[in-house]
Amino acid sequence: MTATTTETVQGNPVLDAVRTHTASENPSSFLALNSGNSTFTVPGADGVVVYRRTGRYAVQFGGPFAAEADYDTLLDGFRRYVREEGLSLVGVQLQRADAERYAARGCTVNQVGASWAVSLADFTLSGTKFMQLRNKISRAHRNGLRIQEVDATEWQDAIATIDEAWLGSKGGAHQLEFLVGQIGGPVQAHRRLFLGTIDGAPVAYISYSPVYGSRTGWMHDLSRRIPDGSPGLMEAINAHAIEVFRAEGVAWLHFGFTPFTGLDASHELDGHSPAFQWLMHALWAEGAALYPAQTQLSYKQKWAPDVLIPEYVAFDGPQASLPAFAHIFRACNAF
Structure with missing residues (x-):
């Protein structure tokens, strides 16, 4: 199992992975190619995990970009790697298919926003x-x-x-x-x-x-x-x-993706955190200082989008973690 940064990878397997492995249908998958990201791979497994380390957290972008046969190998290997490094895992911009697999592993998964098309x-x-x-x-x-x-x-x-x-x-x-x-x-x-x-x-x-x-x-x-x-x-x-x-x-x-938008109880998975669900609604209503979600959504709705795509956050544990959630914004250089 290996971890590295995208700048040091030869042949750019991240680009190959997001082009080839589209099972999760992540419309933002190209952001995996951003400079400054790190990647995790498992020898013999077809795919990559993309993340950033911030403080004591590994903030994962999307689910594994992987062949179906190797998805679980990469996800489970990455969770072990994070724990061995003494870190806590939080995944953001998971799609529904990703979210269900994280929840099945005991992660606490909640809708965090939506993207539009x-x-x-x-x-x-x-x-x-x-x-x-x-x-x-x-x-x-x-x-x-x-x-x-x-x-x-x-x-x-x-x-x-x-x-x-x-x-x-x-x-x-x-x-x-x-x-x-x-x-x-x-x-x-x-x-x-x-x-x-x-x-x-x-x-x-x-x-x-x-x-x-x-x-x-x-x-x-x-x-x-x-x-x-x-x-x-x-x-x-x-x-x-x-x-x-x-x-x-x-x-x-x-x-x-726009955080705090498109929230609906019908999008939540069994085992989600009601407290975190309440927080997302509160940030939609009053969280402009953290992120201008209402302004962003207003612009998108001008174009009458046909599709709302719910997106999720996953905490690797039995409850949602506010420090982990804050580190998503740290990974984004928001503060």
């Missing part, structure tokens, strides 16, 4: 329900917005300028990691970047990462804009990208 086959912005969205998009174009798909390497200075302005407008917020995408690095060629400019000056961008499985397509991932810019920048860029994707025959646009 739009079917592009018959998507259109016409109709009354999209009137406000169309108005915002039109306003951005009237203000001179021009949109193009660009090479991130050629526009890295412009991207850095937008990032700096955006983070500055958030009171010096940290650059989030782990559960959000990146731009650059050895797998950038697999992502797509759409950039908006006004009078030649970059004002906003959206990065899309690939999604594999039965709902193959792209995920609306990292997005930034300059503060106090024209209304409708992000909406106009995403609408443009949708038209490009539709012309290419792309089936789905995913909007990624």
Whole structure:
């Protein structure tokens, strides 16, 4: 059994695993390729486990990305490895199929949020329900917005300028990691970047990462804009990208994971923690200081998603752990 970082792995088995092993249908699986992640493997087993170590915790991203025959081998091996290292395990962004297997091993599993997806086959912005969205998009174009798909390497200075302005407008917020995408690095060629400019000056961008499985397509991932810019920048860029994707025959646009959203008792598994379930609802209602879930969901709902995909957190033990939950946010560099 071995653990290493993705930067030191030869041949990038993580990319091979998330492309090939889609049984859990994790729409965010490409985030496993983020720099700074660590991987765990078992000799002879086809697949990887992706995680980050923070303090005395191993924070796992998704379930094992593994062949069905080797899933249990990797999961059980990773749990042993974590314990041998004197750590505690918490897994986040588990899909339903993952969650059931963790619960069967005595883990405490709860819904932690949801991701959202739009079917592009018959998507259109016409109709009354999209009137406000169309108005915002039109306003951005009237203000001179021009949109193009660009090479991130050629526009890295412009991207850095937008990032700096955006983070500055958030009171010096940290650059989030782990559960959000990146731009650059050895797998950038697999992502797509759409950039908006006004009078030649970059004002906003959206990065899309690939999604594999039965709902193959792209995920609306990292997005930034300059503060106090024209209304409708992000909406106009995403609408443009949708038209490009539709012309290419792309089936789905995913909007990624948002914690504390899409919560429903029907999504919970037997043995879940009622106290943790209450906490998730409380953070949805009052937790904007921790994460702006309501704002994020409002943007996603503008596009009338067709599918809600519940996502889960698993604590390796008989109860939910608040310190373990906090370390998910530490792994994300949230504080």
